[in-house]
Amino acid sequence: MEIALIILVIAAIFVIRSIKVVPQQNAWILERLGRYHGTLTPGLNLLMPFIDRVAYKHSLKEIPLDVPSQVCITKDNTQLTVDGILYFQITDAMRASYGSSNYILAITQLAQTTLRSVIGRMELDRTFEERDTINHAVVQALDEAALNWGVKVLRYEIKDLTPPPAILHAMQAQITAEREKRALIAASEGRRQEQINIATGEREAAIARSEGDKQSQINKAQGEAAAISAVAVATADAICRIAAAIEQPGGQQAVQLKVAEKAVEAYAHLAQKNNTMIVPGNMGEVGALIGTAMTLMKGSAKA
Numbered sequence: 001m002e003i004a005l006i007i008l009v010i011a012a013i014f015v016i017r018s019i020k021v022v023p024q025q026n027a028w029i030l031e032r033l034g035r036y037h038g039t040l041t042p043g044l045n046l047l048m049p050f051i052d053r054v055a056y057k058h059s060l061k062e063i064p065l066d067v068p069s070q071v072c073i074t075k076d077n078t079q080l081t082v083d084g085i086l087y088f089q090i091t092d093a094m095r096a097s098y099g100s101s102n103y104i105l106a107i108t109q110l111a112q113t114t115l116r117s118v119i120g121r122m123e124l125d126r127t128f129e130e131r132d133t134i135n136h137a138v139v140q141a142l143d144e145a146a147l148n149w150g151v152k153v154l155r156y157e158i159k160d161l162t163p164p165p166a167i168l169h170a171m172q173a174q175i176t177a178e179r180e181k182r183a184l185i186a187a188s189e190g191r192r193q194e195q196i197n198i199a200t201g202e203r204e205a206a207i208a209r210s211e212g213d214k215q216s217q218i219n220k221a222q223g224e225a226a227a228i229s230a231v232a233v234a235t236a237d238a239i240c241r242i243a244a245a246i247e248q249p250g251g252q253q254a255v256q257l258k259v260a261e262k263a264v265e266a267y268a269h270l271a272q273k274n275n276t277m278i279v280p281g282n283m284g285e286v287g288a289l290i291g292t293a294m295t296l297m298k299g300s301a302k303a
Contacts, residue, residue: 017050018047018048018049019045020044021045022040022041023042024042025042026042026059027039027040027057027060028045028054028057028058028093029054029058030052031053033051036097056097058093058097059090060090060091062089063087064086064087065085065088065107066085067083067108067111067156068083069081069082069160072116072120073116075121075122076123076124078163080161080162081160082115082158082161082162083159083160084138084157084158085156085159086107086108086155087156088153089154090152091150093150095149095150096149100148103149103150106145106146107142107146107149107153110141110142110146111138111142111156114137115134115138119134124167128161135155135156
């Protein structure tokens with residue numbers, strides 16, 4: 001009974017040592033008698049007990065790696081504290097196991113030295129504007145070196161760029177001055193546009209008033225001309241009617257009567273307006289005046 005139990009335990013140990021289940025997105029390095037023998041893929045794998053062993057276990061997922069912050073010197077001799085994060089993925093489990101004793105430390109150190117080199121070729125202002133350029137340069141340098149480590153560097157992102165407090169205060173003052181400058185320029189442009197709009201409006205209003213005055217004068221002149229023409233037509237028509245009436249029987253007597261009435265009215269008005277009234281010495285002259293007027297009218301009628 002004891003022998004059977006011992007045999008069962010030994011068999012269980014053999015089974016445990018000979019069967020390995022690798023999870024998805026993982027790669028295990030298999031060594032046989034201390035030498036690389038193969039890479040175990042996800043799923044069920046059979047090993048030789050006490051001869052084969054799993055030496056390394058690697059995850060094939062994308063791994064984020066926090067790169068510690070460091071002080072970099074820019075081209076214009078300004079200190080800049082830079083903090084970043086690196087994303088990489090193991091593409092060759094065998095090289096990741098035997099290519100470097102610690103590929104994570106190697107990647108971290110290389111990222112820091114590359115970052116110092118890239119920032120050292122830039123001025124302070126450019127480092128804030130060209131983050132993408134810095135990230136691309138770090139990724140390119142790391143990807144070339146990490147190829148021997150079985151690692152693929154996917155991307156590098158700068159999390160924070162922190163200049164010294166004095167430089168930061170100067171940058172804030174510069175930004176404030178620039179914003180005030182833009183505000184003053186915008187205000188002056190607004191006043192300039194306001195003056196232009198006012199001048200344009202006054203000019204258009206003056207033009208409109210002058211056009212209105214011009215049209216008013218034209219209309220007034222046309223109205224006066226029409227009135228004069230109408231008066232002339234009416235006067236001519238009246239003269240024609242008077243001439244026609246004189247030719248009728250009794251017309252001459254009517255004219256004599258009318259002239260006499262006008263003469264009497266004239267003397268009456270003269271008497272009302274002056275304290276001293278001047279009358280002809282010979283009242284027969286009034287009749288002579290009427291006769292002369294009638295002679296002129298007859299001559300005009302014959303012509």
